[in-house]
Amino acid sequence: MTDEAVDVWVYLQHGKAGLTKDSLELLAAGRKVADKLGQRVVGIILGHKIEELAEKAVHHGADGVLLVDELAFETYFNLEYIDAVYSLVAARKPYVFLFSANEVGKDLAARIAYRVPTGLATDTVQLEVEDWSNPVLGQFKNLLIQVRPDFGTRLAKIYTPRHRPQMATVRPGSFLPLPEDLGRKGKVEKVEIKEGSYPAKVTEVVELPSPVPDLAGADVVISLGLGILRDRTGRPRDPREAYQYAEKLKAAVEDRYHLRAEIGATRALIYADVKALEGLISEENQVGQTGTTVRPRVYFAIGISGALQHRVGMQNSSKIVAINTDPQAPIFKIAHYPIVGDLYEELPKLVSAIGGDGRAN
Ligand SMILES: Cc1cc2nc3c(=O)[nH]c(=O)nc-3n(C[C@H](O)[C@H](O)[C@H](O)COP(=O)(O)OP(=O)(O)OC[C@H]3O[C@@H](n4cnc5c(N)ncnc54)[C@H](O)[C@@H]3O)c2cc1C
Incomplete structure (x- = not known):
């Protein structure tokens, strides 16, 4: 042919x-x-x-x-x-x-x-x-x-x-x-096609609920990477703090702009098997080549380097906001709003700036 x-x-x-x-x-x-x-x-x-x-x-x-x-x-x-x-x-x-x-x-x-x-x-x-x-x-x-x-x-x-x-x-x-x-x-x-004869037939189709989180359908995706494990001095941090800020950002976006937001993650963070994140982040949150491809109106990349396998799953987002301590991080090549800094300092400011509660719990 x-x-x-x-x-x-x-x-x-x-x-x-x-x-x-x-x-x-x-x-x-x-x-x-x-x-x-x-x-x-x-x-x-x-x-x-x-x-x-x-x-x-x-x-x-x-x-x-x-x-x-x-x-x-x-x-x-x-x-x-x-x-x-x-x-x-x-x-x-x-x-x-x-x-x-x-x-x-x-x-x-x-x-x-x-x-x-x-x-x-x-x-x-x-x-x-x-x-x-x-x-x-x-x-x-x-x-x-x-x-x-x-x-x-x-x-x-x-x-x-x-x-x-x-x-x-x-x-x-x-x-x-x-x-x-x-x-x-x-x-x-x-086009007419004659019914075939098969050893099995479908009798019922049961629709499953849409995946939680529904990353592909979200207007805004707030993704966390391995950077949430440490602050800029290298001191270990409780990653639940970053997760809580991500939730506050999600709530602020939903309340103020009436957009649907979801929390995503890199494969590296998911595979790091961080005990503190159990029940909060799992493979269903993964964005990227072997996760979900997203194209939201706004994508927040928080403590994410921007490896190719991550980028191919989010690079078509309309606007990308990235927070990273490393000014050379590849994510900055595609970010529309690059924020060079420690996410533990910048994320609370971002939450407050869009009308959320930027205080630590
Ligand atoms: C076949 C294959 C498929 C893959 N599929 C996927 C996929 O679907 N999705 C995916 O995400 N990955 C995937 N990966 C993994 C990918 O290659 C990267 O390893 C991964 O995306 C890196 O995740 P990360 O950005 O969280 O971690 P890192 O690359 O370690 O980046 C962490 C970033 O955080 C920054 N940072 C550190 N501390 C702070 C701080 N306090 N404040 C701000 N920034 C900070 C650092 O400067 C760094 O840039 C795949 C790999 C392979 C081989």
């Missing part, structure tokens, strides 16, 4: 409230790639009684939609969905196919890539289009460049030069949804 492949496909998920936030972000990712390629964005939507979602997808950036609207697809069942989506790929040969790097996206994308067969770049945070040449493989025009953090401290660029579609899962939070444009027009095509 190479030469004849065309179009940038995005797999769109939906829930009771319509297309999910991840799907709207994926449409923006697809739009960026398609515009660079001069191709169309095609949304793939499976489900039952979902016709209005096609129009929504068009308003958010799709040029076309392939709609599989059948009772058999009312609830997600991976075996059936994989067969259906694979049959579309085999018949129509997209150039690029993007999925959200969430539970369903990862489930589908890996199995479809295996069946095609083609490569799959997982957890990408950026997508570009470039020409690429290699002395052994040759020259390739307009390849999808799939950018993701690697296991060390670098970003990896992944190419799929010889197989189509070029497939990637995109980390939620990496792209901003496009504003809704009610005047946009697109071609919606209904």
Whole structure:
């Protein structure tokens, strides 16, 4: 599958409230790639009684939609969905196919890539289009460049030069949804897919409560790093003090600005297994490559160095406020409001400045 492949496909998920936030972000990712390629964005939507979602997808950036609207697809069942989506790929040969790097996206994308067969770049945070040449493989025009953090401290660029579609899962939070444009027009095509026969079937879907804390949905994220363990002289501090200030900052933001705030943390702080933080900070608070990707209106990085694996999970925040004793800390390269100083001195001032209680308990 190479030469004849065309179009940038995005797999769109939906829930009771319509297309999910991840799907709207994926449409923006697809739009960026398609515009660079001069191709169309095609949304793939499976489900039952979902016709209005096609129009929504068009308003958010799709040029076309392939709609599989059948009772058999009312609830997600991976075996059936994989067969259906694979049959579309085999018949129509997209150039690029993007999925959200969430539970369903990862489930589908890996199995479809295996069946095609083609490569799959997982957890990408950026997508570009470039020409690429290699002395052994040759020259390739307009390849999808799939950018993701690697296991060390670098970003990896992944190419799929010889197989189509070029497939990637995109980390939620990496792209901003496009504003809704009610005047946009697109071609919606209904596709019939026959119900398959499978040894299992889904009888009930139970929705779990959203994760606590809901970092990805927060307007403001206040994250703590290893710096909370000591003051600037190196003297050990009780990290619960910093945590309490973070809670006061959260309360002040919520009371004064009516924004939803959550407390995040670096992996280093979580893995340090600090007894005093038990029950306060756990893996659910982790922001970064192996935690949650966030894109809040304001991100507070408190006592955080700004290692690449942390940055990729928060660098798209609209505004970044960083407090660090080290003026050379990498976090300052991306901070809009750098505060060089001891968090135990600066954090109380910050809390007071936005109307909270900046006194120690
Ligand atoms: C495969 C892999 C995946 C990873 N995934 C993640 C991930 O998802 N999320 C993540 O966060 N990390 C992740 N990491 C770890 C990452 O590489 C860093 O080790 C980690 O982010 C560092 O955390 P930190 O900033 O809290 O600690 P440090 O790097 O130790 O930084 C502490 C900072 O606090 C400052 N400081 C010290 N005292 C004070 C004070 N009193 N006041 C103000 N500032 C002070 C210091 O100057 C320093 O800059 C991953 C690593 C690998 C290898």
